[in-house]
Amino acid sequence: MTIFNTSIFATYILLPISPGNLEMILLSLLLLALAIILFLGRKYYILQHNSKRQTDSILNNIQDGVYRCDLDGNLIWVSPSALKILGVDSLEKVEHANVNDFYVDSTQREELLRRLREDGKAENYETLLERMDGRQIFVNCNASYWRDDNGKILGIEGVFRDITEQKRTKEALVESEEKYRSLVEGAAEAIFSVNYDGVFLFMNKIAARRLDGIPENFIGKTMWDLFPKHIADSQIVSIRNVFDSGIGCSSETVTILKGKKHKYITNLQPIKGNSGKISSVLGVAQDITSFVKAQQDLEIERDFVKSLIETASSLIVCLDKYATITMFNKAIEKLTGYSRDEVLGKSWADIFLPEDHCHHKINNFEDWIRKHPIDSLEGQIKTKSGELRTILWSNSTFFHPDSDDFTVIVVGQDITDRKIAEQERIESETRFNESLEYSRDILYRLNLKTNTYDYM
Template sequence: MTISQLLDITERKKAEEERLRLATGVYQAAEEIIITDTDGNIQYVNPAFEKITGYSRDEVIGKNPRILKSGKHDKKFYKNLWNTILSGKTWNGEFVNKKKDGTLYIERASISPVKDNSGRIINFIAVKSDITEQKKTEEALKESEEKFRSLVENAQDAIYIITPDGFEYANPAFEKLTGYSSEEILSKDFDFRNLIHPDDVKKIEEREKVRGQGKELPGRYEFRIVTKDGKERIVEARTASIGKGKKVRVIGILRDMTERIKAEEKMKRILEQEKEFKLATAHYFFNPIAIAKGYIDLAMEKASDEEQVEKLKAAEHAIERVEKVVKNVTQRGEIRE
C-alpha cells in the first residue's frame, strides 16, 4: 500500500468521523431539525421534531411541512419565506403551527438553503425551537408592565425614577405637582435640586450622603419644593434604591401635604383658641360664683331663723348647679350638670 493510499484512507476516516459527529449532533439536538428537498417534501426529521409535534418520522417523511399549518399565516407570509430561501438567503421568523393533537404552538425558525459544490440549491434545512412558554411569559410580563404603567400614569401621587445622570421617568402627577413638563424634567440640564426649597437643600444632601455610605434611611421624610411658578409646596417623600454605585436608581413617590398640613395647623389654632376661650370663660364665671358662694356662707352664719337658712341653702344649691354647668362647658364642651 502506498503512502498516498494511506493518506487517502486517513482523510476518508476523518471525513467519516466528522459526518458521524454531525449526524449525532443533529439527532440529539433539542431543537427540531427538518430537511426537505427543493419542493419542500420532508426527507428527514430528528427526534425533537417527533417529541414537539406529536408526529412520528414515518408519518411525515415524503410529506410537506404544511401538515403543521395552523391557518394563522396568510399566503403573503409563506410567499416571502419561499422567495427568501429560493434566492439563496436564510429566512428567520416565527410560526404559529399546529401539533398532531390540534394544539397550537409557537416556534422560532431559521430556514436555510443547502447548496452543492456548483452552488445549486439541493435541499432546505430548518432549525426550529418551541417558544410557546417563552411567549406566554413575555405576554404575562407585558400585561403586568402595562397594568403597572397604567397605575403609575393615573396615580394621584407624583412618581419618578432618578439616576445619577438625572430623571429617567416622571408621571403626569409629578408634572402637575411641579409645573414642569416631562420634556423639561427628563432633560439632561434639569437638576433635582431645582425643585428643592433653598432651606431644605442641606437636608436632602445629607440624606444622599448617608445613602452613598450604604446606610439605611427612613423610608419617609418631608421637605419643601418650589414649583415652576414659584409656589412653595410641602411634600412627603418615600424612596427606594435599586442597584449600587453609579448604577443606582431611586424610585420616589411625592405626596403633596400642603393642604393637609395647612388644615392641621388651622385645626391646631382653632383648638388653641378654644382652649383660651374656655379658660377665659371659666375665669369669667368662676370668680363671681366663688364670691357669691362666699357671701352666702357669711349670710348663713348670721341668719337668725330657719326660713332664712333654707332660702340661703336654696340659693347656694342653684349656684352649685351653675358651677357644674360651667365646668362641663369649659372642660368637656357639654351643656349639662
C-alpha cells in the same frame, strides 16, 4: 501499519533503465500509486465517518430543530430535537407528513415561501405551529433553499427554535411594564428616581407638572438645577443615606415650587441594579400642603367651638350610643358640682338620674336616639349634693359616616327656679280661687237670710 515499503521502490528507481527493468519500474510505480490511493481513501473514510459522528452528535444534542423538505412541503428528514419540539416520539410518524400540517395559519407558510422566492432565504421568521399533541407553540425559523451540486433547487431546509416561553416571558414583561407605567402615571403623587449625584433618572408626569413642564424637560438635570440650593442640599443628604445604608426612609420635606412653599411626605426606597448594588433611589412625594392647611383651619375652628362651649351659659353634654359622657362643659360642672374628670367615660344614668327615677328613654338609649335624633324633653337630674334640678333638654345627633356609632350633643337649661315659681303661681291662684268661692258662698247664705237673691 505500513501499507508499502518505500525503500523497495527507491531501489527500483535507482536501477539503470533498461528494457528488462523498465517493466519492473512501471509496475512498482503503479503499485505505489495504488497504495497511496488506498491510504488516502482510508483516511478520507475515517475523516468522513468522524465528521458524520460529530454532525450526528451535534444534531442530537442541540436544542434547535433542523429539517429538510421538498418544494411541496413533504418532510424528507428531521433532527431528533425537531421531533421533540413538534411533540413526535418517533421518526416514522413524520415520514409522510407535510410541513403545512403543523402551521396554525396557512398564510404564515405562504409568507415564508414569499420571502424565499424574493430573497432566497428567510431569517428570524416567527410563526405559530401546532404540535402533534395539539399544543400551540411559537417558533423562530431560519430557512433557505436546498440545492444539488448544479445549483438546482431540490427543496427547503431550515433551523427552528421553540420560543414560546421566551415570547410569553417577553409579553408578561411588556404587560408588567405597561401596568407599572399606568400605575406610575396614574398615581396622584409625584414619583421620581435619582442617582447618587442627585441627577434625575426618571420622573412621572405629575412630578413634572408640579415643576411646570414635562418629564423630558427634567430628566438628566440635577436637584440643584430645579430647587434652591439649601433645599437641594437637604434632600441629597436623605438620598445618599439610603444609598449608603440600603434602608428606605420617610420624612416630611419642604420644597419651593413656582415661588410657593409646599410641604411633602417623601418616601425614599433603594433600587438595585443587575449587579445587586444600589443603582438609584426611588422617591414618592405626596403633597400635603392642602391637608396641613385644612388641619390647621380645623384646629382653629375646633378651638373656637371649644371656647364657645366652655363660655356658654347653657349646659352642654356629649354622650355616645351607650349614654357614656364624652364631653362636659363648665356650666354643667358649676350646676352639678361634678368636675369634668369625675364624669368623663362614665354612665350618665348612673351619676345623674335620681335613684327613684329610671327614665324609660335611658333603658334603651341607642334605639330611642335613632328614632329621635333631634328632640326635646324635660327631666330631673341629681347634683353631687343630692339636690334635684329640673332641666329642659334639647338633643341633636351626629352619626359617624364610617361606623354605626354616633354622638349626641345635649344642650340644657336649668328651669328649676322657673318651675318653682310656676308652681307657686299655680298654688297662689288655687288659693285665690278657693277664697273667692268661699266668699261667694258666704254672701249667698247671707242673702238667703235677708231674702235677697244676689246673682253675684
